[in-house]
Amino acid sequence: MIPMSHYLIVSSIMFFVGVYGFIARKNLLAVLISIELILNSVEINFSVFNRYLYPDHLEGMFFSLFGIAISAAETAVAIAIIINIYRVAGNIDVRHIDKLKH
């Protein structure tokens, strides 16, 4: 059987790769992709803990479920914002949008 820690290591690698993308990328969409990675890794963790530690319960699974839904919502809004920014600023570079007003 697969040891739990393997799952966790995979998810943590995914998480930190996401963090790297969040920190280092300048394209807003790339940043958003990184955020998706982070969320995804968190969802994996929820499921894994649920399955291995409390197999009789369903909380972890449900949290993953909700997490997926929330990330869908968040992505939708974020992309709406990004498109709007693109419309206003002409690009989607993080460096140019450090001010909320313009």
Next chain:
Amino acid sequence: MEWLRFNDTLHIDLGILLDPLSVMMLTVVGVVALMVVVFSIGYMKGERGFGRYFGLLGLFVFSMLGLVVATNIFQMYIFWELVGASSYLLIGFYYTRPAAVKASQKAFIVTRFADLGFLIGILILSSYTGTFDFAALTADNAAIAVGPQANWAMALIFMGAAGKSAMFPLHIWLPDAMEGPTPVSALIHAATMVVAGVYLIARMFPVFQFAAPDVLVLITYVGAFTALFAAVIAITQTDIKRVLAFSTISQIAYMMVALGVADVAASTFHLFTHAFFKALLFLGAGAVIHAVHSNEMSRMGGLRKFMPITHITFLIACLSISGIPPFSGFFSKDEILVAAFHHNPVVFGVLLLVAGLTAFYMFRLYFRIFWGAHHYDRPPHEAPPIMTIPLIVLAVLTCVTGFVVPVHIDWAIASAGVVAAVIGIVVAWRFYAKPSDAPARLAARWAGFGQAASHRFYIDEAWLWVTRRIIFGGISRPVAWFDRHIVDGAMNAIGSGTVRVSETIEPVQGGKVQSYAILFVLSVLLITLLVFVLC
């Protein structure tokens, strides 16, 4: 009546003390004040601030009487200060004249400085004796309780008295105080306020005698020196009021010497007689100034024809101050000379010399005003009766007060004094009664000395240097600079330091989400690490 209680033992009372000394002073203050007020009605007529003048005069007389009847040293200090303040206001009466303003400030600050000594003296004295009361202080056994601090206390109290009575080196304010209206000078700066110092020491005399005899020696020498010093300066002055001012200093110094040689009676007697003839001199000078509209001797001369009453009264006063019998000055001066002779021959010699000098400069003044050539655009006229009546009254008093107190006259010493005075008068007559080049020749021979004397031996300049250079330049300016730059600078540095620190750490919160993320993740990691390493 208890006015203010400090603690269980010390409290200020306000009361009235009547004893021969205070009654004598009351007489002097009352009479002179009355004469001066009457005289002023004529003198000040038409002046701006007529009402203010008499208001301030009233304030002064109130304070002076309060001082005289004080039952305790603190009450005296209170009125002492009030007298100083009303003197300040009266000297500065012509407040639009910068010289008057300067003079009033000088008078107040110099006496204030002296009063500081007075105050500290009171504090020392009271903390050892536990009382302010004159009666308790001067009781025979009280002085013993004082101890070794008594010398300090009494010396400081003498400093206060010296300030008020214009003893060297605190005399500088008095000549300048002549900027005030002349009747004011007569009242305050000749007859009453300036002798307050003498009065104070006479009041406290038992304490001096029993607890601090050394201070009496100090008083003697300071007095003798001041007498000589002021007399020498008086010879060279050309402003008649200045001459009278220095003469006042010299005469008060006489009284101080009398106190120093432990003859309170002689001192107060001289105070008594001096008050009248000096007031008379000042009022006479006032009448002259009123007629000629100038203080300078060179603008006067031959006035005896125009102002006969003033002339006669002035002459009486001059004779009296010179110590010619039978005028009052003769008796009181003689008393002092006798006391000094028995005490210390050197002091006696100085006083005798001063007596001669006094006669000389008084008659120099007299001859230059009332004799000699005259040239006036408009002939001066005699003062109105409201001004001459006080002169006459004072002149009469000058003639009779010498006989009020029965004195035993030591004729040997008295004749020495009279001879000195006569020599002085004769010399003055030779020099000034008719045109003569003797003064000029003498002045040329003693040029340096005369120069120094007419500049009052540069004492003013020395004080000015002290105040300008040391107090303003040496202390205040550095203090102000220090405050603005060092203390305030330190406070501002704390402020700007804070701003700088926040500017340095500002980019951390620079609105860049990614930077926040780095910081956030690293911090979480650090905390995780700490938690797991430590657990």
Next chain:
Amino acid sequence: MIGTLIVFYILAAVIVVSSVLAVTSRRMLRAATFLLLVLISTAGLYLLLNYHFLAVVQLSVYAGGILILFIFAILLTSSRGDRTEAHDRQRMVWGIVTVVAGIGITTWVTLKHKFLYSDNPTIAGDQQIPVSRIGHALMGTDKYEYLLSFEALSILLLACMLGGILIARKR
């Protein structure tokens, strides 16, 4: 048994490689594709854990819905600037430091920590979760039932819809 293990490692390798490529790729469309790979592999992991429903949701919502959104967004906003995105060297260094430190620390912590039953094969084994149980849990109001969260999520989605429209609308 060993087959599951092999499948897991393959999936793990795909996830790691794809996610790295997804965040480093210059071209956004490629990045999106790699993200798709990651998401699909994650669905595989869910299958391995016997969360079949979750795997399906993952595929349909993430791989199906969100990624389409991404691709639209990329196409809408693509311009020449996208490909020549300059790298901020300082940022990269910080990112790498953070990532290395993070992976190191989490791995160390994960390995060091002794989980209860973590290697219990019997429980982790086979049971599928029936969809009816999921449905009841989602719609119930008892303990361990999630109607409130479900409704909250619905409102959130509605709000996002409105917000998305409002933001993206032409002014």
Next chain:
Amino acid sequence: MLTVLVLIPLLTMLALFISRDQRFVRTVVVAGFGALLVASVVVAVKFLVARALSTDAMLLAQDFVWYAPLNIHYAVGVDGISVLMILLSAVVALTGVFSAWSMERDFFVWYCLLAVGVFGYFISLDLFTMFLFYEVALIPMFLLIGVWGTGKKEYAAMKLTLMLMGGSALLLTGILGIYFTSGATSMNITHLVGTIPMAHQYWIFPLVFVGFGVLGALFPFHTWSPDGHAAAPTSVSMLHAGVLMKLGGYGCFRVAISLMPAAAHELSWIFLILTGISVVYGAYGAVVQTDLKYINAYSSVSHCGLVLFAILMLNTTAMTGAVMQMLSHGLMTALFFSLIGVFYSRTHTRDIRQMGGLMRVMPFASVCYVIAGFASLGLPGLSGFVAEMTIFVGSWEHTDLLRRILTIVATTSIVVTAVYILRTVGKILYGPVLDPGHLELSDARWYERVSAVVLIACIVLIGVWPSGVGHIISESLKNLNIF
């Protein structure tokens, strides 16, 4: 009963929101502060009646639990010293209103809030409420100076507020220290007396003393004072120098000394040196200033330094003098600032080199200024004299060399005071009129006259009949039993 003193300004403030109309605002403010003065007098009378019947330290006391878990009460009560401070504040606040006659509504709103803080502070017995009101009094100051001031007003307001806030940070630490080390179950001052262990007093005393000392212009934390006073509008300067600086002295006395007498005895020498420096330093600093308000600010440093100096002498006489000096300085400096306001509003300068001969032009204001000057330099018959003399006699009661020397140093300040007062008077009031434009200036108006006359009356009252005040103070001090 005492709460009325807080409620009146509060209600006045609320009433001001009704209308912006200038006449209405003036009526409300004058009525409000007039009522406040009346209420203060009533409180004083009630206090005297109660004092005759009771020997408690604090009279007219009331106590409500405010926040039980932290033992915070709303506790009020007065002794003779607070009563006098209340009277002083009421007089100065009312005259301040007259000096601020042409100000707009919003100014008075903050002014009322300031009064709320001041009165609340003086009636508080609970350390927490005291601190609260202290802060309430400080905040409006920032706006009053920053918005309605002149010159470098933003800088001055910022500096003043920050320095005072710095002081209150120390204070808060001190108060918490007092609360937690005393083991008491209340923050009421009367309950805290004698409960603080000696070891803790050593660190709490300096904190509290410096904390209050900043407001009392303790060297070297006084530099907010010149800038603040110079920038503030007239009535704010009056209230600030006249009343707010007294908050510092009062706090030093009420909290630092009376709760921690042992530490005060041990540590007083350090602060005596500092305050001794304040006294002389302020006086010398004033000598060369050219801005009228700066002269007064430095003079305040000197006089308030004397207050703290006397408090630290730790005997009844000197402390009586300290309270008298607070009263005297409050009245006198308020008078000064109101007259400077009069001059400034006419001549539009505060530089003494540009003024001259104003006695001719504005005789009333000038005479008042001379009287204020005399009060400041300690002329008998005016309040300054009795205060200073009581302080000097009190500090002379100590026989050790340090205190003797410091006392002599402090007494020299009266000469220096004379120097700068006369210099100012001579420059601006006497002499010929320098600026021909000044010849047409008008004298003080009726409201400015009211303000000056009331203050002078109080100064003379204390100066002529000091034992009335002195008695109240020394009785209260005896009740404290701290010496």
